[in-house]
Amino acid sequence: MLSDHLHIRTLDLISLRDTPVHRIDPRVKLLLTLLFSFFVVSFPRYEIEGLLPYFLYPVFLLLLGRVPVGFVMKRLLVLSPFVVLVGIFNPLLDRHPYEVGGMVMAGGWVSFASIVMRFILTAGAFILLSATTSIPSLSFAMEGIGFPRVFSLQIILLYRYIFVLGEEVYRVFRAREVRSFGRPLRAGDLADMMGSIFMRTLDRSERVHRAMVSRGFDGRIRRPRAGRIRGRDILFFAIFLSLFISFRFYGGGP
Amino acid sequence: MSHHTITFEGVWFAYPDGTEALRGVSFTISHGEAVGIIGPNGAGKSTLLLHINGSLLPSRGRVLIGGLEVSKGTRGEVRRRVGLVFQDPDDQLFMPSVYEDVAFGPLNMGLGEEEVERRVDKALRWLGCYHLRDRPPHRLSTGQKRAVSIAAVMAMEPDILIMDEPSSNLDPRSRREVISFLNGFIHTKIIATHDLDLVLDTCQRVILLNGGVVKADGPAGEILLDGKLLEENGLELPLSCQRRQWP
Numbered sequence: 001m002l003s004d005h006l007h008i009r010t011l012d013l014i015s016l017r018d019t020p021v022h023r024i025d026p027r028v029k030l031l032l033t034l035l036f037s038f039f040v041v042s043f044p045r046y047e048i049e050g051l052l053p054y055f056l057y058p059v060f061l062l063l064l065g066r067v068p069v070g071f072v073m074k075r076l077l078v079l080s081p082f083v084v085l086v087g088i089f090n091p092l093l094d095r096h097p098y099e100v101g102g103m104v105m106a107g108g109w110v111s112f113a114s115i116v117m118r119f120i121l122t123a124g125a126f127i128l129l130s131a132t133t134s135i136p137s138l139s140f141a142m143e144g145i146g147f148p149r150v151f152s153l154q155i156i157l158l159y160r161y162i163f164v165l166g167e168e169v170y171r172v173f174r175a176r177e178v179r180s181f182g183r184p185l186r187a188g189d190l191a192d193m194m195g196s197i198f199m200r201t202l203d204r205s206e207r208v209h210r211a212m213v214s215r216g217f218d219g220r221i222r223r224p225r226a227g228r229i230r231g232r233d234i235l236f237f238a239i240f241l242s243l244f245i246s247f248r249f250y251g252g253g254p
Numbered sequence: 255m256s257h258h259t260i261t262f263e264g265v266w267f268a269y270p271d272g273t274e275a276l277r278g279v280s281f282t283i284s285h286g287e288a289v290g291i292i293g294p295n296g297a298g299k300s301t302l303l304l305h306i307n308g309s310l311l312p313s314r315g316r317v318l319i320g321g322l323e324v325s326k327g328t329r330g331e332v333r334r335r336v337g338l339v340f341q342d343p344d345d346q347l348f349m350p351s352v353y354e355d356v357a358f359g360p361l362n363m364g365l366g367e368e369e370v371e372r373r374v375d376k377a378l379r380w381l382g383c384y385h386l387r388d389r390p391p392h393r394l395s396t397g398q399k400r401a402v403s404i405a406a407v408m409a410m411e412p413d414i415l416i417m418d419e420p421s422s423n424l425d426p427r428s429r430r431e432v433i434s435f436l437n438g439f440i441h442t443k444i445i446a447t448h449d450l451d452l453v454l455d456t457c458q459r460v461i462l463l464n465g466g467v468v469k470a471d472g473p474a475g476e477i478l479l480d481g482k483l484l485e486e487n488g489l490e491l492p493l494s495c496q497r498r499q500w501p
């Protein structure tokens with residue numbers, strides 16, 4: 001099914017678990033992760049040692065959120081070609097000797113390593129964020145910290161209906177399959193199927209909208225019990241933010 | 255006039271593509287009545303229901319809810335009184351969790367947080383799905399989805415309850431549960447369905463629709479047992495009233 005192809009089910013399963021990390025307010029997690037990336041990126045280009053302490057944050061999310069390591073690795077690997085592309089020319093262009101931890105290396109290699117570390121840290125943190133926060137709460141969190149409302153509405157509806165539409169696409173394909181008697185799929189068939197899927201989607205969206213309006217929808221989704229940030233959210237935020245700050249200003253690096 | 259009466263006065267409706275789905279429908283349903291709307295596929299049942307809460311407006315004629323004419327200006331008010339449960343619960347449940355979905359209507363009505371919580375809890379318990387409150391709707395069975403979609407409407411405490419095909423795709427037990435729920439709802443209710451046995455179990459009155467026209471309107475006990483009338487309109491006697499022939 002479509003939703004399986006998008007690996008949404010795996011993410012959905014992991015992100016709906018109940019752990020201390022999952023229970024932290026999504027807005028707090030989102031904001032902290034944004035700040036975390038900001039700190040990580042703010043280091044000078046040759047920085048290696050100064051970045052090391054920052055692994056504490058993703059490791060914390062990973063362990064307490066009980067996210068499978070493989071889940072994070074797979075996604076990092078998928079993204080890695082982009083980083084390699086960004087950093088691969090550094091060793092060629094920058095041959096100034098540079099000293100790290102007692103060893104002298106070409107500056108280009110050091111900055112390349114630094115880019116890879118930053119990538120692992122920031123991309124890892126966002127992957128972990130998405131694995132420990134359900135997609136809808138994440139989109140509400142975006143709204144909560146100032147993103148436009150249409151975004152969150154879009155994401156919520158997309159997330160909800162990707163499962164339903166996935167079934168519909170599957171049904172259309174299966175309907176063709178049982179009548180095709182093994183005949184290969186031709187371009188014309190595919191166009192018909194796409195047309196059928198499109199019409200179904202259109203009908204569906206009309207019905208969904210009608211149902212929402214019937215319950216008083218006026219363009220804004222109101223949430224129950226949202227908005228209360230609890231003591232432990234604040235504690236989590238304060239502890240990590242002060243760690244990020246002290247790593248930045250006391251732990252090496254100018 | 256009571257909040258709970260429904261009046262159709264010569265209602266015509268054509269879809270944008272020209273299909274005339276209702277052709278002069280008139281009836282009055284008074285407070286506390288339970289009415290089954292029956293008719294073959296394409297008779298106009300769903301179209302009729304969508305007129306009761308102003309989702310569709312008549313091309314000709316009027317619809318009145320408790321004396322208030324349904325129009326663009328009044329449908330906000332009308333929707334507070336009329337709860338409509340759609341045929342496919344997937345069309346209705348869109349929030350990330352059952353709890354939030356059931357709270358969606360009451361929150362839109364501008365109720366305070368405590369009142370919302372009280373109503374959501376009550377509705378979920380009534381439909382026997384309190385234990386599902388934190389689950390995302392896309393992970394529920396069809397029967398559970400149906401129950402939640404009914405709870406979502408009940409939490410708005412409507413004066414009039416309308417349901418489109420409440421028993422479709424349900425197994426016998428979930429179907430029973432829907433029937434006993436319906437019998438527990440004492441206000442006006444209108445049910446469009448092909449399940450004539452369900453109508454027999456829950457409604458005193460039946461409106462038979464065919465080709466957008468009311469063909470019969472009367473006590474359920476009479477219409478549902480009139481084999482000739484039903485057959486003329488593409489229907490059959492309720493299963494419980496058919497004589498089975500064993501070989």
Ligand SMILES: Nc1ncnc2c1ncn2[C@@H]1O[C@H](COP(=O)(O)OP(=O)(O)OP(=O)(O)O)[C@@H](O)[C@H]1O
Pocket residue numbers: 269270271273274275293294295296297298299300301302
């Ligand atoms: N969105 C639409 N656009 C155009 N025509 C429509 C639309 N929806 C329904 N119709 C047509 O209007 C007529 C009445 O449809 P309606 O859905 O009200 O029937 P119904 O009695 O609910 O049928 P069913 O038992 O199949 O649910 C049918 O001829 C149908 O084809």
Ligand SMILES: [Mg+2]
Pocket residue numbers: 299300301418
């Ligand atoms: Mg219908």
